[in-house]
Amino acid sequence: MDYNTIIKYLQGLASADEKQQFFAWLEEDPANKKEFAELKKIWALTEKGKEDENSAYLQFRQSENRKNRRTQLFKVFKQAAAVIVLIGLGVVASQLLKSTEKEQEIYAASYSVKAPLGQMTNLELPDGTMVVLNSGSTISYKSNFSYGNREVTLEGEAFFDVQKDKEYPFVVKAPLLDIKVYGTSFNIEAYPGDESFSATLVEGSVSILNKHGDELSMLKPGENASMNQLDKQLVIKKVNTEIYTSWKKGLITFRSEKLEDIAKRLERWYNVEIVIRDEKLKQERYFGTILKNKPIDQILEVFKLTTSLEYEIIPRANQPTLIYWN
Amino acid sequence: MPESNSNIQSLEFLLFKAGNAQVFEKIFKSNYNKITGFCNQFIFDLDKSKSIAQESFLKLWLNREKVETANGIYSFLYTAARTECLNYLRHKNIEGKYHQKSIEEKEFLLSHDILNSFQLNEMEFSELEEAIKKAIEELPERCREVFIKSRFEGKKNREIAEDLGIALKSVETNMTRALKFLRKSLSEYLTILIALLLHL
The missing domain is CATH 3.55.50.30 (Phage tail protein beta-alpha-beta fold)
Structure with missing residues (x-):
């Protein structure tokens, strides 16, 4: 068949007669249909409309906004629900800890509480210690916590108001250093990504320990101890504790x-x-x-x-x- | 078919995945007419083609995290458009014997068959895209000029004849040569793409 007729047909310019001719040719032989299918594919992939892209894009934005309004509302609801669930979880977790202490002795499992990004979490440990966990921070402790073993592991930042107990010290393990406390309130900042450690004492006294358990320093109220992962130098300085603890307010x-x-x-x-x-x-x-x-x-x-x-x-x-x- | 200037760079691709509106706008504007044109080749309804193109871009925007390569953007768009066109054509296909159908019905059926055999998965698509680009570059000079003016610049045969100072007949001859040449150099890719053709 004359390619001009095929091209005319592809261009959408074929007359009724030419269309008849075209289909007659197409039906003559499966090879013709195959040939045309190939041409059509090349044609379709090299086709370009002549519409105005800018107004098409504006139209796209408008219809996208209309469609999104409902999903956005839904998202707000979902987020609100997530916050409630998490707060709820915090309460449930600490309730659970108190009521099932006996069972916890048998299963020395560990608990961990994580403050979601963008949220703070308050929690009370089984010994009565109050913890305010800053966003994105995780605190974990063994289920036998409070049976002479007051040890928690912290990744992130938290403010502790530690229940006094002369016999059993409260220990916070952070990636770089540990802290031993005897009833006091202090702030620790040790986010994993930050590669640094910072502890600020508000009242009472705490010891800063290295990972082998050796005491590096005792902090006095109003002092801040910091260490950088790179040079591993412990720096003690007097600070306005408000600056370090203001986040919880x-x-x-x-x-x-x-x-x-x-x-x-x-x-x-x-x-x-x-x-x-x-x-x-x-x-x-x-x-x-x-x-x-x-x-x-x-x-x-x-x-x-x-x-x-x-x-x-x-x-x-x-x-x-x-x-x-x- | 994406041309080289509309291919996005790797940084832009990452921004696209991150939901950058400017990069998306660029992708939209450089591909909207291709998708619209592609659809219209099969469904012969410009308004419907435009709305299918809009839908395809919305799907792309909502699924941008699932797109794995820059090439994937184009095959995503063409695949989404293809699916919608096939849905549309299915409604157009009336039951009955082929030989009793009108020319219009036969056209829809033909569109459906060709589009149905058009596999636009990512690998084959990017290969085909490259192959078409290369084949166009390899066309004899006059042939390529005529083809580009006709296909990419949307010029009518008469306008091309005037532009190039050649006879109308020569434009037609060159278009025929161009298509025959492209079909020959792309035969390898095209036969893979044609799985089966029904109704004949």
């Missing part, structure tokens, strides 16, 4: 901290992902106090006003919101 206090480090904290507290695109900005320091219970966009506005950063918020489905700092 919903205040965030920064004292000349690098924006790079601040970004890490904001990521945990707000369950967002922050990408700093400017290397210089990472090293810029910030001094100030912000209210933690404010939405992230208001916090970012404060940073924008007081530092040189510009930001961009990109909401993502099923993933933490992405924020760019420029």
Whole structure:
């Protein structure tokens, strides 16, 4: 068959007569149909519409928004439910611990409580010690806790108000160092990704131990001990304990901290992902106090006003919101 | 068919997966007309083709985390469009004997058969895409000029004749040569893609 007719048919320009001819040829031989199918595929894959892409895109955005409104509402509900469930779990877990102490002796299993990203969790340990767990932190302890063994493992940041017990010290094991306590309140920060350790004593006394159990130092109230994974030097300094413990009151206090480090904290507290695109900005320091219970966009506005950063918020489905700092 | 300038870079692909709106906009705008055109080739209804294209992009946006490679974006779009077109064509296909069907019914049936045999899975698709690009580059010069003006610039034969200062007949001859050449150099890929053809 004349290719011109086939091309005309492909172009949608064939007349009724030409279409008749075309189908007559097509039905003549299966090979013809195969040949045409091949041409059609090449044709379809090299086809391009002539629509206006910009208005098509606007239309896309509008219909996407309409479709998303319902799922977004649903998402808010889901998040609210998750918070309730988690708080509920915390209560249930500590109730359970108290009522089944005997059974726990037999099963020396361990318990762990994790504060979800963007949330704080309060918990009471079986010995009456109160713990405020900061976002993204995990505390775990053996089920025989309180039977002369008051040992917890911490990954992240927590404020402890330890129940006094002269006989049995309370021990917090962190990745870098351990802390031995005899009834006191203090704050420990030891997030795994941060590669550092920081303990601040509010009242009472604590010992800082290395991983072999040797005492490195005794802290006095108002002192902060910190260690960096790289140089492993223990630094003790007098601090305003408010700065280190303000997070549990919903205040965030920064004292000349690098924006790079601040970004890490904001990521945990707000369950967002922050990408700093400017290397210089990472090293810029910030001094100030912000209210933690404010939405992230208001916090970012404060940073924008007081530092040189510009930001961009990109909401993502099923993933933490992405924020760019420029 | 994605051209080289619309292929996205690996960083952009990561941003696309992360839900970056600008990158998605770029993907939308550089592929919307291809998907619309592809659909219209099989269903002969421009409005429906446009809405299928819109749906395909929405599916892409919602499933962006599942797309594994930059090439996967194109095969995802074409595959989503293909599925929708097949659904549409199934409704158009009336029961009855082939020889009693009208030309219009036969056209829908033919579309359905060809599209049904069109396997657009990722590997074959990116291979075919490369192969088509390469085959077009290998066309004799005049042939390639005519084909590109006709297919990518949407020009009518008469306009092409004027542009190139050649006879209308020569445009037709070159289009025929181009298609025969492409079919020959792509035969290997195309026969794989044709599983079975029904009704004949």
